Each structure stands twice: as structure tokens, then as C-alpha cells.
Amino acid sequence: MTTTTRFDPLAPGAVAGIRDLGDDALVVAARTLxxxxxxxxxxxxLAIAAEVEHRSRRTLGxxxxxxxxxxxxxxxxLERTTxxxxxxxxKRVRLGEKLRSRSSLTGELFPAQFPVLAAALSEGQLSQDMAAAIVDELAPTIERVxxxxxxxxETALVESASEPTTTAEELKIQAMVWRVTIDPxxxxxxxxxALARRGIRLGKAVGGLVPITGNLTPLVAGQLQRLFNAYLTPRTAPVFLPSDGDESSGAEGPVMEDDRTPDQQRHDVLGGILSAAARDPETPKVNGAAPxxxxxxxxxxxxQGTGAGWVDGINAPISLRSVRQLACTGETQTVTLDATGAVIQLTSPTRGFTAQQRKAIGARDGYHCAAPGCGTPGDWCEIHHVTPHADGGPTSVDNGVLLCWHHHRTLGSSGWEIRINDGVPEFKPPPWINPDGTWIRTTKAKPRLTAALKRALKETAE
Incomplete structure (x- = not known):
């Protein structure tokens, strides 16, 4: 990309002239603005909102x-003035209060709850959305970590936010993993x-439709999302679950006491239906395997029984106790990563990746397209041979990476490069994004983030 003048929105005619900007100048304008x-x-x-709220606090009457x-x-x-x-x-007040220095009843001044983030924001190093992603996850843990x-x-997340390819959504996932890692x-x-708040509620029919509301646990949400991916894959036309069979409830003898609320019962029934549907041989396959x-x-x-497990497609952790419980049911599959984030080796002598290899690669790449900033679900992705098969590249986990249709086909023309380093994909952005030419590891696999964070915490304690 050629050097262009930085965009000044206050210059006369600047906004009107945006349509006349060349491609390079338009991209520079978006970034510099x-x-x-x-x-x-x-x-x-944020600072004004927090200060107005402070000067308007109820104790002042x-x-x-x-x-x-x-x-x-x-x-x-603020509503009337802005x-x-x-x-x-x-949102501005809540975030601004976390970044504002505080004073005690005696007038003693204390630093902000997130001083590193506050300093980075004041220097324009990251966006408000990125700051909110960090604060929303870490703030609830302040009193106990x-x-x-x-x-x-906080420091690691601010540094990550400064990377040219990090998005606010990716930063939120990183912050979530940090929260799980440091929370005792x-x-x-x-x-x-959360279990006490689970439930499903059917509303009254309106206009021929019955609304449904409620809250799902990460596991049930993961089951539902998996079925959505199976039935709504863009490669096939929509199909629907069969609706045959009826229930019978003629249990004999004593029954266990059921203290669930009606909403909780409906939730658990849905969970059972989803499990049954996933086992049904007529359920559409996801990349050749049952969902x-x-x-x-x-x-x-x-x-060690520490940390957390992660249900693919759901940005919420589950306890190790739940992981072990699910392993006993045989209805889920646990993918274990080593300390570096590499999957236990799965290889295939064939040209196409097997269903098991797809699952392993999906676990490593976070069940999404591995391209930085892309959120395409892994079930809709293809597997790219990093070293081309024609050049002798093996069809193995260590040579495959999840890429969506678009990024797979533009890899050679977009300027991005990809490699596998220690079993983990790394991307090198084109010079116009990162002139330093450094390689960047993708950070979408939550357990891999956890391992890295624990190593960082260990270093701070030494």
C-alpha cells in the first residue's frame, strides 16, 4: 500500500470528499479516523459520563x-444534553466508573480499578468496545482474585488489543478465559x-405463532447449536426433524421426588429431545459424522481437576465435574489438548480428512475459521492443506487448518500467509496490516488460551 495523507474529518470538505478517495486512501481514512x-x-x-454521575450521586441530595x-x-x-x-x-457510566480514579471519605485518592486499561484508552491504543470486553469479564472478579x-x-489483554488483527469479539473470548483462569x-x-435460572417458557399464540423464551445451559445450547449447524448447513436445503412417536407415563411403584419448576422441566425435556435427535441415524450428518x-x-x-471445559460453539465454560459427568454419558466427545495446544496426533493416509481428523482440527482451531477476525462456524468450513497435498503434504492434523470458503479461496491472493508451528496455526498478515512481518497465532481455542495464561501467571509469581 502506498503512503497516503492521514484523514482529517475536520478539514473543509473532508466528509463530502470521502466518495472520491482511492481504495488505499479509504482504508487509511477508516483506520486513522x-x-x-x-x-x-x-x-x-466515558470520563465525562463518570464525572457527571459522580457529581450527581444520591448522597449529595x-x-x-x-x-x-x-x-x-x-x-x-446526560440524556438531555447529548x-x-x-x-x-x-454503558458509558458503567465503563467510565471502572476507569476513573477514586477517593475515600477522607479525601484520599486511589487509582482506577483498571489503571493499565485507563492509560491505554487515554492514549488511543484501543476502542471503547475492546475496553468494555475487558471490564465486563474481569470486573466481577475484583473482590476475590x-x-x-x-x-x-489486564496487561495481557491490553497488549492483545493492540495487535492489528484482534477484534473486540476475540478479545472478549480471551478476557473470558482469563477470568476463568484467575478466579479462585x-x-x-x-x-x-445458572442452573437455578435455566428454563423454557412457551407464550400465548399470537398471529398463528407461539413465542418461546428462556435460558439454556451451555451444554443444551451447544446441543441445539450443533443441530442447527447440521440442519442449516449452506450446502444443503433446509430439512426438518421427524415428529412421529408419542410419550407414555405409566411408571409403577415409588418415584423420585421432583422439585424442578415447570420451566426447568421443559428445559430438561428439550435437552433429552436434542440428545435423542443427535443419536437418530436419520439426523443429517455434519461433515460425515453425527452432530x-x-x-x-x-x-x-x-x-488435576482444575480449570474448565468448553462446549464447542458456546462462549461459556463448564466445570470439570460436568466434563467428567458428560464423559460417562457417552453422548459427548472430549478432545484433550497438550500444554502447547496441539492435539494428540490423528493421521490419515487418504487425500481427504476423516471425520475424526476434522473434529481434532476443529478443537485446535476453536471450532471456527482459523483466519483472524473470521467467525464462520467450523461446521461450515473446509480443511486447508498448509503444505499442499500435491507437494507431498500429508493429510494429517498437523497439516490441516479450518478455513471458511472465502478465506480458503483468497489465501493466495490476499497477501496472508499461513503455517503450522509446534502443531498450532500461525498467520502472517500482509505488509499493509503489519509492516513488521511477524507471525501471529490464532487465539480462538479456549483451552489453548487457558494453558498460555497459566504459564503467564506462573511467571508473575516467580
Missing amino acids: EEDYGRLVDVAR GDGLAAKLGCRSGTEL GATVATIR NPDHLRAA DGVEPEEEE TVLVTVTANDLN
């Missing part, structure tokens, strides 16, 4: 800023609370 103006405006909005101006709260004051929605303002571990997580209470307390839910976990976590 965000880096030079958008991020700095956003951090100022009639002396509060909002009260003196005839508003019920700082949120209402024209932003209440939801937008509340080791402060050094929290700071290590682990996943189980949150999982127990079995995959649960990924590191060998170290599985052996």
Missing part, C-alpha cells in the same frame, strides 16, 4: 449536579446459580 479521533472522543465521553439542573439523575442529565439513549449512557493476577490479566472460585459457583457435541479440555486440567 478511529485512531486519531474516534478513540479519543470515546474516552472523553439537592446539591448534586443533576438535581440542581432539575434532573432526577446524572443519566437523565441526545444519546439511556442504554448508551448507562489475586491483585497481581488481575493486573497480569472457578466455574462451579456461577454454574450452580455430537464436543467438549474441549487440556490434559493438565483434566488430570
Whole structure:
């Protein structure tokens, strides 16, 4: 890409002239507008929102800023002065408060809860959405995690956000894995609370349709998503589950006491139906195999009973206790990764990757297209031979990578390069994205992130 002048939206005619920009200049304008103006405006909005809310706090009564101006709260004051929605303002206030220095009742000043993030934001190093991804995951753990571990997580996530290929969605997944890794209470307390809120509710028919609402556990959501991928693959026309068979309920003798709510019962019935549908031989196959839910976990976590497992396609962890329980049912498949994130070797002498190899590669690549920033589900992806088969490249896990249709076909023309290093895919962006020419490891496989984070935490303790 040739050097172009940085875009100045305040220059006369700048906005009107956007349509006349060349391709290179347009891309530069998009990036520089965000880096030079958008991020700095956003951090100022966060600081103003937090300060207005602080000066309008209820303890000040009639002396509060909002009260003196005839508003019920700082949120209402900002709504009237900025024209932003209440939801937008509340998001700014919530995030701004975490980045604002605090003072005690005696006037003593304390640093912000996330000082590294606050400094990076003030320098325009990352976007507001990236900051929210970090705070939303780490803030709930502040009162119970080791402060050094929290700071290590914050620092690592800020550094990751500075990578040219990291998106806010990918950063949120990284922050989630950090939270699970540093939280001494682990996943189980949150999982127990979530179980009490599980449920399915059918509403009243309106216009010939019956609405359904509720909350699914990660496992049931994973089963549902897997079936969606099986039935809605873009390579086939939509098909539907058979609806034959009826239930009988003539149990004899004493029965176990059932203390579930009606919503919880409906949820569990749905889980049973999904399991049965996945086992049905008439259910459409996913890449040649039944739509079995995959649960990924590191060998170290599985052996020591620490950390968490991850249901493919669902960004929520499950406890190791649940992983072991699922292994007993035989209805899920556990994929174990070593400390470096490489899958136990699975090879095939044939040209095409087997269904088992696809599962192993999917576990390593996070069940999505491995291309940085791409969110295409793994079930809709193809497997690319990193070393071409025609050049002697083997059809093995260590030579395959998940790529969606688009990235597979544009790999040779987009400027991106790919390689397998220590069993893990790495991408090198084209020079216009990363002039340094460094290789970047994809970070979508949650257990692999966990292993890396634990190594980082160990280094901070030494």
C-alpha cells in the first residue's frame, strides 16, 4: 500500500470528499479516523459520563449536579444534553466508573480499578468496545482474585488489543478465559446459580405463532447449536426433524421426588429431545459424522481437576465435574489438548480428512475459521492443506487448518500467509496490516488460551 495523507474529518470538505478517495486512501481514512479521533472522543465521553454521575450521586441530595439542573439523575442529565439513549449512557457510566480514579471519605485518592486499561484508552491504543470486553469479564472478579493476577490479566489483554488483527469479539473470548483462569472460585459457583435460572417458557399464540423464551445451559445450547449447524448447513436445503412417536407415563411403584419448576422441566425435556435427535441415524450428518457435541479440555486440567471445559460453539465454560459427568454419558466427545495446544496426533493416509481428523482440527482451531477476525462456524468450513497435498503434504492434523470458503479461496491472493508451528496455526498478515512481518497465532481455542495464561501467571509469581 502506498503512503497516503492521514484523514482529517475536520478539514473543509473532508466528509463530502470521502466518495472520491482511492481504495488505499479509504482504508487509511477508516483506520486513522478511529485512531486519531474516534478513540479519543470515546474516552472523553466515558470520563465525562463518570464525572457527571459522580457529581450527581444520591448522597449529595439537592446539591448534586443533576438535581440542581432539575434532573432526577446524572443519566437523565446526560440524556438531555447529548441526545444519546439511556442504554448508551448507562454503558458509558458503567465503563467510565471502572476507569476513573477514586477517593475515600477522607479525601484520599486511589487509582482506577483498571489503571493499565485507563492509560491505554487515554492514549488511543484501543476502542471503547475492546475496553468494555475487558471490564465486563474481569470486573466481577475484583473482590476475590489475586491483585497481581488481575493486573497480569489486564496487561495481557491490553497488549492483545493492540495487535492489528484482534477484534473486540476475540478479545472478549480471551478476557473470558482469563477470568476463568484467575478466579479462585472457578466455574462451579456461577454454574450452580445458572442452573437455578435455566428454563423454557412457551407464550400465548399470537398471529398463528407461539413465542418461546428462556435460558439454556451451555451444554443444551451447544446441543441445539450443533443441530442447527447440521440442519442449516449452506450446502444443503433446509430439512426438518421427524415428529412421529408419542410419550407414555405409566411408571409403577415409588418415584423420585421432583422439585424442578415447570420451566426447568421443559428445559430438561428439550435437552433429552436434542440428545435423542443427535443419536437418530436419520439426523443429517455434519461433515460425515453425527452432530455430537464436543467438549474441549487440556490434559493438565483434566488430570488435576482444575480449570474448565468448553462446549464447542458456546462462549461459556463448564466445570470439570460436568466434563467428567458428560464423559460417562457417552453422548459427548472430549478432545484433550497438550500444554502447547496441539492435539494428540490423528493421521490419515487418504487425500481427504476423516471425520475424526476434522473434529481434532476443529478443537485446535476453536471450532471456527482459523483466519483472524473470521467467525464462520467450523461446521461450515473446509480443511486447508498448509503444505499442499500435491507437494507431498500429508493429510494429517498437523497439516490441516479450518478455513471458511472465502478465506480458503483468497489465501493466495490476499497477501496472508499461513503455517503450522509446534502443531498450532500461525498467520502472517500482509505488509499493509503489519509492516513488521511477524507471525501471529490464532487465539480462538479456549483451552489453548487457558494453558498460555497459566504459564503467564506462573511467571508473575516467580
